[in-house]
Amino acid sequence: MGVTCVCQVPVAEGKSVQQTVDMLHKKLEQLGAIKQGNFWVDCETYHATGNATGQPSKLLYVMHNSETPLSSMALFEGGPGLTADANFDVLMVKLKSHFQNAKGHKVESRGTRYRYCDFLVKIGTVAMSSSARGISVEVEYCACVIPGDCWNLMKEFMQSFLGSSTPELPAVFTNKAEGLYTPVDCMDTMSQYLELFGKVRKQQVLPGSGVR
Amino acid sequence: MAKSCFLQLIAQVQEVSLDGLETYVPLLSMSQNLAKLAQRIDFNQSSDSDEDGPERESREPWGKPEPEEDEGTVKFQPSLWPWDSVRNNLRSALTEMCVLHDVLSVLKDKKYMALDPVSQDPALTKTPQVFQLISKKKSLATAAQLLLKGAEKLTKSLAENQEQRRQRDFNSELLRLRSQWKLRKVGHKILGDLSYRSAGSLFPHHGTFEVIKNTDIDLDKKVPDDYCPLNVQIPSDLEGSAYIKVSIQKQSADIGDLGTVSLFRRQPKAKPGSQMWHLKLEAAQNVLLCKEIFAQLSREAVQIKSQIPHIVVKNQIISQPFPGLQLSISLCHSTGEKKSQRASPDKSKPDDHLYVLEHNLHQLIREVHTMPHPASSPFGHKRLRLAGPMAYDKAEISSLQQSEGLLEKIIKQAKHIFLRSRTARTIDSLASRIEDPQIQAHWSNINSVYESSVKVLITSQGYEQICKSIQLQLNIGVEQIRVVHRDGRVITLSHQEQELQDFLLSQMSQHQVHAVQQLAKVMGWHVLSFSNHVGLGPIESIGNASAITVASPSGEHAISVRNGPESGCKVLVQFPRNQAKELPKSDAVQDARWTHLRGPYREVHCGRMEGRNFVYKMELLMAALTPCP
Numbered sequence: 069m070g071v072t073c074v075c076q077v078p079v080a081e082g083k084s085v086q087q088t089v090d091m092l093h094k095k096l097e098q099l100g101a102i103k104q105g106n107f108w109v110d111c112e113t114y115h116a117t118g119n120a121t122g123q124p125s126k127l128l129y130v131m132h133n134s135e136t137p138l139s140s141m142a143l144f145e146g147g148p149g150l151t152a153d154a155n156f157d158v159l160m161v162k163l164k165s166h167f168q169n170a171k172g173h174k175v176e177s178r179g180t181r182y183r184y185c186d187f188l189v190k191i192g193t194v195a196m197s198s199s200a201r202g203i204s205v206e207v208e209y210c211a212c213v214i215p216g217d218c219w220n221l222m223k224e225f226m227q228s229f230l231g232s233s234t235p236e237l238p239a240v241f242t243n244k245a246e247g248l249y250t251p252v253d254c255m256d257t258m259s260q261y262l263e264l265f266g267k268v269r270k271q272q273v274l275p276g277s278g279v280r
Numbered sequence: 281m282a283k284s285c286f287l288q289l290i291a292q293v294q295e296v297s298l299d300g301l302e303t304y305v306p307l308l309s310m311s312q313n314l315a316k317l318a319q320r321i322d323f324n325q326s327s328d329s330d331e332d333g334p335e336r337e338s339r340e341p342w343g344k345p346e347p348e349e350d351e352g353t354v355k356f357q358p359s360l361w362p363w364d365s366v367r368n369n370l371r372s373a374l375t376e377m378c379v380l381h382d383v384l385s386v387l388k389d390k391k392y393m394a395l396d397p398v399s400q401d402p403a404l405t406k407t408p409q410v411f412q413l414i415s416k417k418k419s420l421a422t423a424a425q426l427l428l429k430g431a432e433k434l435t436k437s438l439a440e441n442q443e444q445r446r447q448r449d450f451n452s453e454l455l456r457l458r459s460q461w462k463l464r465k466v467g468h469k470i471l472g473d474l475s476y477r478s479a480g481s482l483f484p485h486h487g488t489f490e491v492i493k494n495t496d497i498d499l500d501k502k503v504p505d506d507y508c509p510l511n512v513q514i515p516s517d518l519e520g521s522a523y524i525k526v527s528i529q530k531q532s533a534d535i536g537d538l539g540t541v542s543l544f545r546r547q548p549k550a551k552p553g554s555q556m557w558h559l560k561l562e563a564a565q566n567v568l569l570c571k572e573i574f575a576q577l578s579r580e581a582v583q584i585k586s587q588i589p590h591i592v593v594k595n596q597i598i599s600q601p602f603p604g605l606q607l608s609i610s611l612c613h614s615t616g617e618k619k620s621q622r623a624s625p626d627k628s629k630p631d632d633h634l635y636v637l638e639h640n641l642h643q644l645i646r647e648v649h650t651m652p653h654p655a656s657s658p659f660g661h662k663r664l665r666l667a668g669p670m671a672y673d674k675a676e677i678s679s680l681q682q683s684e685g686l687l688e689k690i691i692k693q694a695k696h697i698f699l700r701s702r703t704a705r706t707i708d709s710l711a712s713r714i715e716d717p718q719i720q721a722h723w724s725n726i727n728s729v730y731e732s733s734v735k736v737l738i739t740s741q742g743y744e745q746i747c748k749s750i751q752l753q754l755n756i757g758v759e760q761i762r763v764v765h766r767d768g769r770v771i772t773l774s775h776q777e778q779e780l781q782d783f784l785l786s787q788m789s790q791h792q793v794h795a796v797q798q799l800a801k802v803m804g805w806h807v808l809s810f811s812n813h814v815g816l817g818p819i820e821s822i823g824n825a826s827a828i829t830v831a832s833p834s835g836e837h838a839i840s841v842r843n844g845p846e847s848g849c850k851v852l853v854q855f856p857r858n859q860a861k862e863l864p865k866s867d868a869v870q871d872a873r874w875t876h877l878r879g880p881y882r883e884v885h886c887g888r889m890e891g892r893n894f895v896y897k898m899e900l901l902m903a904a905l906t907p908c909p
Binding site: 138151 | 665670671672674677
């Protein structure tokens with residue numbers, strides 16, 4: 069459990085998603101990272117039904133992460149989040165009358181996991197209904213839990229293989245009431261992924277991205 | 281006093297007239313009251329009321345006219361003295377007594393009067409003797425019959441009591457049995473369960489024993505002391521006693537034999553109140569436990585893969601934790617009837633491993649026994665329930681889940697114990713062999729099953745405060761020893777005994793040189809050069825030689841010491857040139873003052889110097905080379 073930063077890497081000019089991903093893999097391997105299996109993060113959308121006023125119903129997102137295989141996270145966009153047991157999905161089925169699953173909106177990111185000393189880098193292909201929409205890169209520094217302490221180090225590390233696509237300090241950390249020097253939570257990671265998935269959903273379908 | 285309470289104090293109403301006026305009966309005056317009460321005294325009524333009838337009757341005719349007379353006296357002459365009737369009664373009684381007295385005194389003389397019994401009619405009282413006999417016999421017979429009946433009742437009740445006592449004994453024994461073991465009634469048989477199933481064991485043995493009543497007892501003979509009305513029948517494969525024998529044997533010369541320990545062997549001492557069934561059941565349960573442990577171990581021995589595969593022969597598991605070391609775990613089950621001569625004597629040396637190993641084995645088995653849990657809770661560790669809400673990652677989850685089997689844990693423990701004892705032996709042998717730098721080992725009291733630690737100090741006797749730069753902390757693990765030096769170096773040694781020995785020897789030689797350095801500080805000598813690992817001189821096979829050069833305060837003398845683990849110590853003293861025997865004459869250096877510089881070296885024979893240890897010798901040397909001012 070460490071400080072994570074999730075960012076999106078734009079697809080290189082004239083290349084497909086897969087090729088960009090392979091480029092990133094090669095850069096990491098040159099750096100000296102070791103491949104350590106796969107990872108996946110997925111997100112399902114639920115509409116809250118039974119809304120009296122004409123306001124758009126709140127969307128509930130239920131996310132899973134392979135790093136925490138026994139947990140499910142449920143969060144509202146910009147709102148409170150909940151970490152629960154894996155049985156939470158079964159609970160959502162039981163709450164069918166209040167929350168309806170928007171089946172077409174499931175987004176997931178799958179890819180490989182690299183370890184470089186204390187850093188964990190996960191490069192995944194963001195796919196929505198089996199069409200690749202983008203690339204997500206998650207960098208986790210396992211040795212620290214305070215974002216304020218290690219952000220500079222992480223940025224430097226990311227610059228070494230991401231180059232110009234290095235992100236700024238994620239808004240999740242700056243928006244916290246207590247500031248940058250509070251310990252991170254798995255919710256922060258999930259909020260970042262949610263943001264990324266939201267962006268990807270709004271994007272148009274990339275040309276040339278086929279069924280994986 | 282008593283009579284005063286009979287006084288009438290409240291006037292009684294005689295008549296109430298129509299106008300409400302009450303007419304009272306005139307109260308009796310004091311004297312009238314007294315007279316009335318005096319009348320009540322009845323002399324005829326004596327103190328003992330159960331008198332014979334005729335006497336009472338005979339007195340009646342006298343008594344009867346009297347009260348009438350008295351009443352009449354009261355009625356007609358109320359002014360008479362109240363005690364008058366009393367006096368009359370007494371006087372008449374006196375008269376009669378006097379008459380009686382006279383009669384008796386006349387009778388006593390026997391001259392004028394005599395007493396004669398009234399003769400009975402003999403015809404009436406005479407009965408034939410035969411009748412008497414028959415009547416006596418009949419009465420005796422009835423009496424005897426009564427007595428016999430009573431006796432019969434008594435014997436019957438006594439017999440019943442004894443029978444009841446035996447019954448009650450069986451029931452009370454059954455109650456005691458039930459308070460300690462699980463029993464259930466099946467049909468008309470009472471069965472019990474001595475397996476560990478209620479603790480969560482999954483061993484497929486049924487572990488059922490049967491409780492039978494012991495009825496082969498003869499009430500006529502004396503009941504034996506250890507008689508028990510209850511007997512248990514245990515399954516035939518659990519009879520006798522069993523124990524697990526663990527032995528570590530050497531297969532090469534340098535590894536010591538750690539010997540054999542027997543686990544679960546101890547027979548619990550029979551408490552005075554415990555019955556035979558208790559001992560039998562406990563022994564059977566012990567057998568079951570040993571069997572379960574051995575079954576689990578052999579299952580794991582077959583399943584797990586290790587570098588050197590484990591061998592499972594009929595009731596023995598053989599594995600090699602270290603090359604050259606053999607660990608064998610065997611289940612020894614003896615049925616108890618025949619005692620084999622080759623059984624080793626029961627005395628077991630007080631080995632501290634014995635209890636620890638047995639306790640460990642109990643704990644491991646407990647971990648293997650999964651407690652029955654409600655259907656809603658997941659399998660595995662309790663803390664895994666929090667894995668979801670607390671978002672545990674894979675590392676945390678795997679640390680919670682047990683992945684090691686029983687055999688692996690036992691082997692790890694055995695390895696650690698072996699490594700620890702060998703380390704101790706190495707240190708002790710070095711300490712006893714080498715006297716000059718002394719080696720001290722302080723073992724930590726708190727260890728774990730996989731890790732122990734010891735602090736090793738190398739000092740010189742008498743100079744402990746000065747020369748304490750070699751302090752090593754040894755952490756003995758399962759397969760390796762990690763040494764942390766005082767100067768911060770961390771060295772990992774393997775399980776080989778020789779490595780540790782070599783390392784300690786090299787540290788000892790370094791200590792000597794360090795000691796000289798510290799000594800120089802104390803004595804005021806200056807350190808000119810110091811090296812832990814010199815590159816000159818003969819090559820050492822163990823470690824490196826260290827060397828130091830110190831100069832006296834005046835600068836006239838210098839001592840050079842080179843110490844190596846194999847080559848020993850070499851001490852050279854540098855003298856000023858004017859003290860050399862042959863003074864090389866040279867044309868270049870002519871000034872006399874140059875003769876004060878240090879020049880030639882001379883070797884010191886340390887072995888012939890006086891002194892308990894090397895540092896002492898050095899101190900003497902330094903003192904000798906420092907002239908008094």
